Amino acid sequence: MPWVKTVFKRLAGLALTVLAASVVIFLAVSLAPGDPAQIMLGTSAQPDTLAALRRQLGLDQPLVWQYLHWLGGIVTGDLGRSYTYGTPVAALIGQKLLVTLPLTALATALALAIALPLGVWSADRPNGPVDILGQILSQFGIAIPNFWIGLLLILGLALGTGWFPSGGFEGWDTGPSALLSLILPAIALALPQAAVLTRVTRTAVLDITGQDFIRTARAKGLSRQRALWQHVLPNALVPVVTMLGLQIPFLISGAVLVENVFNLPGIGSLAYQALAQRDLIVVQNTVLLFATLTLVSNALVDLAYLALDPRLRSRS
Template identity: 50%
Template sequence: MIRTLLSRGLSLSLSLVVASVVIFVMLQAVPGDPAAFMLGLNAQPDTIAALRAELGLEGGLIQRYAAWVGGMLTGDFGQSYTYRVPVADLVRDRIGVSGPLAAYALILTVAIAIPVGLLAAARRGGLADWGVMGATQLGIAIPNFWFAMLLVFLFAVKLRWVSAGGFPGWSDPLAAIRALTLPAIALALPQASILARVLRSAVLDTLDQDYIRTARAKGLSRRAVVVRHAFRNAAIPVLTILGLQFSFLLAGAIIIENVFFLPGLGRLIFQGITQRDLMVVQSVTMLLVFAVICVTFLVELAYTFADPRLRKG
């Protein structure tokens, strides 16, 4: 077990190094000068040079990369070109929106997908199965940003149950959760559809095993066979999809956060791209890559708890 953890830790460290190099090189290759962009068309060359020095844009690529990575290791993500504040402060303010939003959407995804997937597997070939398959296919096909706009139109414009966007902060937890509900639903719908279909397929594969036939021969009900036996043994592919989905929900909510005007990390990256704030983009992107890799590592650890054979191995 310890050898496995060390091996995975080394692999993840190498992945982080490769990701940091790719992110830094790609953003440095973007045409245009951030200092010239910030100062406008009529800026003087000496003014641009002074701003480049202030922003840390002078020096070679290796020197700037080493300074950036060294700063991140100590918690210094650099200075935002646009906001003129440390990027770490911006991340600290925005993670309080993106993190709970991703967790909320993941909870909704699991709450919808597991009972729906188990129902479809238990009623294989029946009306419920066909209905679930049709509904999940529709959920996968609908773009989440379009579904988000439909939710805004229905619940904010027509029914006026919630506001169309914005975030009131966590001083009022109920208001904050209410503001995150529609974005979480918009994010959860396609992910729940995917997870339900994966769960149905995994459970159906498990139902063909010999020990399931033995459980049925002992007189167990269909519900007990599906929930107590088949679901537990179909958990590994479900855990894999959940890990990928949480990573997507955390790092891929840029469009949803812009639809609902949520001050999260996705909106921060979008603003950094439009304002050519490369320090914000590369630091926040690297932070999200780190979160994705950590979630992947935790999912692999969860395999050992879901499957005793892996613990013995």
């Protein structure tokens, strides 16, 4: 099947891009000014202690060998050991992902749940009350940073009403309270993204509404609402999915701030703490993870085009 070849090409391109990203990240960390061992131990460290740490980190090896050793560890799942935490980096990142991935998924679902109906209803009655309200809300959503929204949610809903925890995460074994801890952070992440998606959805729906096949469907007796939800929205999803793919990096980067605001033990707070503590092996691997998640989201968007637009499958 032709589209299978296209999928294979996308996956091969993804693998090569991740490989190129790993080279850039490794060189950026390795060639940065200063000795990583000196940065970790401080200026008062003894020479023998510095030499021991350099051997432990493999910094006494040639640069090419260091990269190949790190790359081999990525393939086998051995990402090294965190100097600050004293635990394997792979286990540390895996533990933090159990918080960040559900948080990002929940934020994405909330953004879509807000943006799609609001964008469609705004386009259904341009310059009507819903459209005006949607434009005002989207302006606020775009203008206000997500960490500031998080602070407002803590003051208004967590401390003001006590309905939600103001921060922390007790673990998934605590049941519903664990999900409750992610509600406010997910809202803080979702609202700015929903504001952008609402505008994209409104514009895309307006463009499709004026197409000939929509007028034909209406002429055959299809109601306005059925034409809007069954024909207009599915054909307007391509630009929405495109924007959603572009927003994934912002969700990941926004998680760094939001997780620290809500004191969540996610990958964002791990990257922030590792950077503050100069735990470079953790920084190196978390940055590669961020890059990989961004590239994977873009690849999924490309594959989603094949599902949304049959014309692309025929061209593949």
